[in-house]
Amino acid sequence: MTVNPNAKIPETLEGTTVYSTDPLIIRSHYEIDYMHSYAQDSEFFRALGQKKIMGSKCKKCGYKYATPRAHCMFCGSETEWFQLPNEGMVHTFTTCYFGSEEFLKDTPFHLIMVEFDGVDSLFMARLVGVSAEDLMIGMKVKAKFKRNQKFSATDVYFVPVKE
Amino acid sequence: MSSKGQDVYMVTGGVTKFSKANTRKDFRYLVKEAFDYALNDVHMTTADIDGSVTAYFSDHFQRQAMAGIMAHEYVGLSPKPSKRIEAGGSTGGMGFQTGIEEVASGRMDSCAVMGFETMSHVETWKGNEFIALASDMNFDYPVGGFYTGYYAMMAVRHMYEFGTTVEQFAKVSVKNHGNAIHNSYSQSPMRLTVEDVRNSPMVSYPLTRLDSCTMSDGAAVAILANEKKAFELSDHPVLIKGVGGGTDSMRLSDRPFSKVPLLPNEKESDYANLKYPGVHSFRAGRVAAIEAYKAAGIMDPLEELDVVELHDSFTSSEIQTYEDLGLAKYGEGGLYVEEGKADVHGIVPVNTSGGLLASGHAIGASGIMQAVFTFWQLQHSIKKHLKDDALQVPNAKLGLTHCHAGTGTTVAVTVMEATK
Numbered sequence: 220m221t222v223n224p225n226a227k228i229p230e231t232l233e234g235t236t237v238y239s240t241d242p243l244i245i246r247s248h249y250e251i252d253y254m255h256s257y258a259q260d261s262e263f264f265r266a267l268g269q270k271k272i273m274g275s276k277c278k279k280c281g282y283k284y285a286t287p288r289a290h291c292m293f294c295g296s297e298t299e300w301f302q303l304p305n306e307g308m309v310h311t312f313t314t315c316y317f318g319s320e321e322f323l324k325d326t327p328f329h330l331i332m333v334e335f336d337g338v339d340s341l342f343m344a345r346l347v348g349v350s351a352e353d354l355m356i357g358m359k360v361k362a363k364f365k366r367n368q369k370f371s372a373t374d375v376y377f378v379p380v381k382e
Numbered sequence: 383m384s385s386k387g388q389d390v391y392m393v394t395g396g397v398t399k400f401s402k403a404n405t406r407k408d409f410r411y412l413v414k415e416a417f418d419y420a421l422n423d424v425h426m427t428t429a430d431i432d433g434s435v436t437a438y439f440s441d442h443f444q445r446q447a448m449a450g451i452m453a454h455e456y457v458g459l460s461p462k463p464s465k466r467i468e469a470g471g472s473t474g475g476m477g478f479q480t481g482i483e484e485v486a487s488g489r490m491d492s493c494a495v496m497g498f499e500t501m502s503h504v505e506t507w508k509g510n511e512f513i514a515l516a517s518d519m520n521f522d523y524p525v526g527g528f529y530t531g532y533y534a535m536m537a538v539r540h541m542y543e544f545g546t547t548v549e550q551f552a553k554v555s556v557k558n559h560g561n562a563i564h565n566s567y568s569q570s571p572m573r574l575t576v577e578d579v580r581n582s583p584m585v586s587y588p589l590t591r592l593d594s595c596t597m598s599d600g601a602a603v604a605i606l607a608n609e610k611k612a613f614e615l616s617d618h619p620v621l622i623k624g625v626g627g628g629t630d631s632m633r634l635s636d637r638p639f640s641k642v643p644l645l646p647n648e649k650e651s652d653y654a655n656l657k658y659p660g661v662h663s664f665r666a667g668r669v670a671a672i673e674a675y676k677a678a679g680i681m682d683p684l685e686e687l688d689v690v691e692l693h694d695s696f697t698s699s700e701i702q703t704y705e706d707l708g709l710a711k712y713g714e715g716g717l718y719v720e721e722g723k724a725d726v727h728g729i730v731p732v733n734t735s736g737g738l739l740a741s742g743h744a745i746g747a748s749g750i751m752q753a754v755f756t757f758w759q760l761q762h763s764i765k766k767h768l769k770d771d772a773l774q775v776p777n778a779k780l781g782l783t784h785c786h787a788g789t790g791t792t793v794a795v796t797v798m799e800a801t802k
Binding site for chain 1: 405406445505508510511514520521522524525526527528531534535536537538539542583584585586587588631634636637638639661
């Protein structure tokens with residue numbers, strides 16, 4: 220048994236950032252890396268590298284989702300992958316002049332929901348190559364793919380189609 | 383289990399002032415302040431309470447998990463039972479309904495519902511990031527990552543489908559900020575014009591800064607009880623007449639294009655050409671209203687309701703929600719505010735408190751704040767609590783609260799009725 224009444228916790232010279240003393244407000248830092256698995260949706264992200272957007276088609280009821288979904292939300296059956304067209308139409312849009320901290324550097328950016336012919340649901344994406352004043356519902360758009368794939372849903376984005 | 387179903391009443395309530403940052407009081411202290419106000423109003427003590435439901439949205443804002451139990455313990459309710467409810471933006475409304483269930487099931491004679499959020503611990507844009515974690519992290523967050531952006535796309539589609547205008551959105555802001563001038567608990571009382579709203583900085587087209595709610599620090603508490611306990615504590619408790627809930631896909635992109643679920647006073651031919659909900663309407667809000675109206679026996683909401691507090695995180699969502707609740711037909715929500723029907727002295731006044739736009743949106747507290755405000759309206763005690771009776775709706779008998787999460791991903795609707 221060791222008993223040492225003179226034991227000390229070692230001290231360091233790092234300080235604490237203090238924003239206010241009354242009340243006492245200090246800086247508290249927090250950060251984390253995840254090992255995020257795309258699991259059953261992995262194929263969608265891999266396919267973007269081959270310039271393909273993959274949707275999900277229900278094997279039983281035939282509903283076509285423009286987003287990955289391993290099981291149909293209407294009938295519960297398994298879905299299969301199908302390739303979405305690379306061209307679609309703006310179903311709705313906005314231009315974000317502010318955003319979450321992570322995306323503030325991207326502002327202003329256009330956000331659209333894409334409607335594909337013969338597909339039952341929509342697809343959310345960024346749009347570039349058009350000014351805010353010219354952006355409208357019904358505008359034809361086509362997919363472009365990043366060459367340096369980041370394995371993010373933003374590996375695909377849209378540009379207007381010249382008519 | 384020997385418990386039997388029983389009617390539930392709201393007995394009392396309390397709210398703190400919502401503010402951008404209340405750094406002198408942490409979440410426990412804020413809850414205690416609202417809790418003590420509620421208890422003192424009917425001269426009750428913690429001995430009258432069998433347990434609690436706590437409601438807060440995000441552990442990230444103060445980086446404290448199990449904060450609900452900490453609030454429960456702080457106000458002196460340990461070792462009684464307590465549980466925490468989380469449902470995004472509708473956390474407060476869902477917590478309120480869970481408290482109702484604790485009593486309705488016969489498990490508790492009385493239950494405290496305590497909601498709070500202290501969002502000032504991070505910068506506004508980091509706060510927006512925390513809120514955006516409540517969107518699909520694989521497909522929506524990386525692309526938009528911003529709730530104002532998601533709502534803005536819905537607003538644009540609503541304008542396209544129905545001809546709703548940005549001026550109509552702005553009128554909601556003018557009304558709600560104006561009401562808040564008479565609500566001493568509100569965060570942003572302001573006398574505004576439509577031009578002020580349109581000229582404030584654009585956040586996400588067409589929504590400006592003044593079309594959007596703020597982040598807040600605040601707490602709200604409601605005490606619920608069975609009939610026997612309720613009338614022991616108060617001579618005019620308010621009856622919970624009906625609850626409803628609804629949900630929709632997390633991803634806005636996955637919403638179907640189908641038929642409108644109808645209210646009792648609507649016909650299929652009213653919406654023969656409308657693809658629903660698409661991204662213009664909140665199906666969860668409509669489904670929640672249908673359930674709550676059925677339970678409350680409401681056939682025509684516009685005729686029967688006297689006062690509504692609904693989830694106006696954005697001006698556009700207030701207009702969309704008029705339609706979901708049947709205060710206006712789909713497509714006519716813009717006219718409802720334009721014609722003054724939502725004013726304090728309108729047909730069915732909406733957000734007399736100032737709503738989230740002007741009262742503030744301390745997420746877990748907001749839905750309970752709505753319940754407390756509706757309770758005061760139905761008790762005709764607005765003057766007693768606000769020292770100003772400008773917002774009192776005369777003879778209010780039947781009230782409704784509507785609390786909403788995501789882009790309409792889960793919604794809680796509760797109908798309350800005065801007992802005298």
